[in-house]
Amino acid sequence: MAVIKLQHVAMSYGGKELLSDMSLSLAPGSFHFLTGPSGAGKTTFLKLCYAELLPSTGQLTLFGKDALGMTRDDIAGIRQRIGVVHQDCQFLEHLSVEENVALPMTVSRRPVNAGELHELLGWVGLKHRREALPAQLSGGERQRAALARAIIMSPDVILADEPTGNLDWEMSLRLLSLLTELNRMGKTVVIATHDLNLIRQAKAQVSARVLRIANRRLQHAGADL
Numbered sequence: 001m002a003v004i005k006l007q008h009v010a011m012s013y014g015g016k017e018l019l020s021d022m023s024l025s026l027a028p029g030s031f032h033f034l035t036g037p038s039g040a041g042k043t044t045f046l047k048l049c050y051a052e053l054l055p056s057t058g059q060l061t062l063f064g065k066d067a068l069g070m071t072r073d074d075i076a077g078i079r080q081r082i083g084v085v086h087q088d089c090q091f092l093e094h095l096s097v098e099e100n101v102a103l104p105m106t107v108s109r110r111p112v113n114a115g116e117l118h119e120l121l122g123w124v125g126l127k128h129r130r131e132a133l134p135a136q137l138s139g140g141e142r143q144r145a146a147l148a149r150a151i152i153m154s155p156d157v158i159l160a161d162e163p164t165g166n167l168d169w170e171m172s173l174r175l176l177s178l179l180t181e182l183n184r185m186g187k188t189v190v191i192a193t194h195d196l197n198l199i200r201q202a203k204a205q206v207s208a209r210v211l212r213i214a215n216r217r218l219q220h221a222g223a224d225l
C-alpha cells in the first residue's frame with residue numbers, strides 16, 4: 001500500500017491553480033527528490049503530503065485514508081507518522097535545542113526518555129550542543145536539530161524541504177548521509193531541493209527517484225541527472 005497517494009490532485013491559492021492534475025504513489029521505503037524552479041510549488045506539494053493543505057480537487061490518500069474525510073484525530077495520527085523538516089526550521093527560539101527536538105513528544109503529552117533523546121542528539125552530532133539556544137547554532141547544526149525533531153516520533157515518512165539550502169557541500173553531504181541512513185532503516189524519504197549535485201551524489205548511494213514540478217505539473221525525471 002502506498003504511504004502517500006495523489007490522484008489527479010490540483011491545488012489553488014485564491015482561485016489561481018498552482019499545481020494541476022498530479023498523480024503519484026509513494027511506496028513505503030522509497031526515496032524521492034522533488035525539484036523545480038523557485039515558486040513552482042515544491043513546499044505546497046510537501047504540505048499536501050502531510051495534510052497541512054488539502055487538495056482543491058482530486059484525491060489525496062495518506063496511509064490508506066482519504067485526507068478529505070479525516071477527523072482531527074486522524075490528522076494527529078498522520079502527523080506522528082510523517083516527520084517534516086521545514087525550510088526555515090521553525091524552532092521556538094526561547095527553548096534549548098534539546099527542548100525543541102523533544103517538542104513533538106511534549107506537545108502530544110508523551111513521556112520523553114532522556115536516554116533515547118541523548119542518543120538521537122548524538123546520532124545527528126549535537127549532543128554537545130543540547131543546551132544551546134537555536135540562535136546559537138550554525139546553519140548545519142540547525143538543520144540537524146530540525147531533522148532530529150522530525151524523527152523523534154519514529155515516523156514512517158520524512159519530508160525535508162530544502163534541508164541543505166544554506167549549507168556548504170561538506171555539511172550537505174553529512175545531512176544527506178543521515179537521510180540515506182534513515183531510508184536504509186526503511187523510512188520513506190522525500191527531499192525538495194534545487195541542488196542537482198546533491199541528487200547525483202544521492203543516486204550513487206540509494207535508489208532515488210526524481211520528481212520535478214514544472215508548468216504546474218508533476219513530471220518523473222529520467223535517469224539523465
Ligand SMILES: Nc1ncnc2c1ncn2[C@@H]1O[C@H](COP(=O)(O)OP(=O)(O)OP(=O)(O)O)[C@@H](O)[C@H]1O
Binds near residue numbers: 036041045
Ligand atoms: N498560503 C499561500 N497563499 C497564496 N499563495 C501562496 C501561499 N503559499 C505559497 N503561495 C505561492 O505559491 C507559489 C509556490 O510557492 P511554494 O513555496 O510552494 O514554491 P516552492 O517551489 O517551494 O518555492 P521555493 O523553491 O522558492 O521555496 C508561490 O508563488 C507562492 O507565493
